[in-house]
Amino acid sequence: MITGELRNKVDKIWETFWTGGITNPLEVIEQFTYLLFIKGLDDKETINENEAVFLGLDFNGMFPSDKQHLRWSKFKDFEAGEMYRVMQEEVFPFIKNLHGKDDSAYAKYMGDAIFKIPTPLMLSKIVDGINNINMEGRDTKGDLYEYLLSKVATAGTNGQFRTPRHIIDMMVRLMKPTPEDVIVDPAAGSAGFLVSAQQYLRENHADLFLVQGLKEHFNNHMFYGFDMDRTMLRIGAMNMMLHGVDNPNIEYKDSLSEVNTDKEKFTLVLANPPFKGSLDYEAVSADLLKTTKTKKTELLFLALFLRILKNGGRCASIVPDGVLFGSTGGHKSIRQEIVDNHKLEAIISMPSGVFKPYAGVSTAIIIFTKTGSGGTDKVWFYDMKADGYSLDDKRNSIEDNDINDIVERFTNLDNENDRKRTDKSFFVPVEEIRENGYDLSINKYKEIEYEEVQYEAPSVILEKIKGLEEEIQKGLEELERMIEG
Known part of the structure; x- marks a missing residue:
């Protein structure tokens, strides 16, 4: 710090x-x-x-x-x-x-x-x-730059470039990067996901720096970040270098366009792609449109992740809630593609205040593995209610925080089998998801337990009201006597 x-x-x-x-x-x-x-x-x-x-x-x-x-x-x-x-x-x-x-x-x-x-x-x-x-020292340089970047958020300008650091760190802990991974963020901004991933590797795989091949891989071939804003590219590259990565592959690239020919290149995607709405069909890679015929960037990025991952590659991405239940052909086709042809592992529903004060949009984290041959048998859902900060515009620090619980439960999914739909987390079998038109919103499957409240009989309540009425009347009479006297 x-x-x-x-x-x-x-x-x-x-x-x-x-x-x-x-x-x-x-x-x-x-x-x-x-x-x-x-x-x-x-x-x-x-x-x-x-x-x-x-x-x-x-x-x-x-x-x-x-x-x-x-x-x-x-x-x-x-x-x-x-x-x-x-x-x-x-x-x-x-x-x-x-x-x-x-x-x-x-x-x-x-x-x-x-x-x-x-x-x-x-x-x-x-x-x-x-x-x-x-x-x-690398830590001082990195901390200095993190502090500079935090000022982008607190100043309230261009805050969209910053996914909250604690959410990034949670996603990295969920995915557990390895020294052999090739990690990409196709909408990298200030490279927050890549910085967090390198920090995780330093803390959990420090021995990689003793192996020449792995050390060289870490410094030159492990981290890739793409963006179309040259200011952010400069900032992202400096962020990585000050955190001790000698030569990160931070490049100018329109990830969704025909110019991006990356295919089966990466083993891990960590991203919070833009939800900016629509694109021109002409600008979008034909490959992506085959997977989901849409102009919506949030759907096209999911199609991109499937294309650029190697078989066995994993993805954790933030998506707006609409991706999970949208009824258009584009929405349904990308969900069906992930569920039927790959292995959808988890949907973590986040509260809408996570991105405040910049946006109140409800979001989720989708986690899947590219297989090309299916593999989804059941999907783990988690209903995240708190992230350690108030969910209003102030985002003050509070005690309630589900993050450690999410990481703990996801790391030990064998213990999740017997959880009920009324719990914070539970499994849903793939057959049920198919029956529901590939709807992946947690509210479709979560059961709410209503507690029965016992009320007194109406006659008893009425007697109590009469008693209160009498007390008020006596009080008024006493007050009147005091004024007259």
């Missing part, structure tokens, strides 16, 4: 941006990101330089001898006006052309980076602020 001291330093830098006229939270993070990247390049150069000296090797760095003044450690001490000139005229053009030397995800998206800090004094303050942050 971010410490109070670090939080205060970041808040102060944020305030400098804000008072200087950069008030869009995403823009603040973008400019902050550029400066973190520039500082990170110099830190990396210094480490490599020191190693070369220690080993007695010649050193060929990314900063040529005539470009040494472009290093953070050099220009941070320049007078404000000179620092501003060097940053605007030399540092930015230099990092924008780094792609040829550095094929990292972040370098790919520096090509259209725009330096927006308006004044030398403001730049000088921000550089001083960042320079005073001790960012040694």
Whole structure:
């Protein structure tokens, strides 16, 4: 977690941006990101330089001898006006052309980076602020960036980019990524699912870093994220790199279009795809329309997941409730495809307040395995009522929280067989789902237990009312006497 001291330093830098006229939270993070990247390049150069000296090797760095003044450690001490000139005229053009030397995800998206800090004094303050942050260690860097991203949500702008972190973490814990997985989020945004997955692997499979092949896989071939917003791609790539993934595959891609030719490539999908409504048929991949003839993005993404997963690959995705019970041909066909031709494992119904204050939409998590040959025999449903936060716009922390219970029950499904439909979780046999037109909404199957309330006989209630009436009358008479007296 971010410490109070670090939080205060970041808040102060944020305030400098804000008072200087950069008030869009995403823009603040973008400019902050550029400066973190520039500082990170110099830190990396210094480490490599020191190693070369220690080993007695010649050193060929990314900063040529005539470009040494472009290093953070050099220009941070320049007078404000000179620092501003060097940053605007030399540092930015230099990092924008780094792609040829550095094929990292972040370098790919520096090509259209725009330096927006308006004044030398403001730049000088921000550089001083960042320079005073001790960012040694992956955890500190990651925590710092997580805190920056949380400000997107609290500022109430572009909040749709952030799936609540505790929901992301729950989904990752449900899916239990392995060191051999190839993980994708086809609507990655700030890469929250990928960050959580790498953290889970560090905590539960730390030995993977002792195996050269697995370590190389983790840093270069495990994580994929696609988006069509270049700002989010920059932010997502930096988020992964600051969390210690050297070369995440964060790419510009319209996941639903013909341009995306990915097929049977990944073993795990973690996603919260956009529910933005409709697309043009012309823009959508013909492959996806064969699975579900629809313009609705939430249905097309499910078809995409089936296409891009390898056989045996797993998926956990957030879907709007309409996906579970919608009556159009597109809705029914995708549900039937998953139930009959693959293995639908779980539907976790979430309360509508989970995405407040940005949206009050009711959502669920759908979990399935791609098999291509069926395998659904029964589906596990869970009726989640609380996620540890109030379900109003304030989202204050509360005690009620079903998350650990959900993970515990899903991890031990053998213990779920005897649960009744009145419980929080229960199984529904596939035959019953087929009989109900592949309806996957929990309310179709959940039974509500009504407690019988015993009321007194009407005559007794009437006598009590009369007694109260008499007491009121006496009180009024007493009050009248006191006023007259």
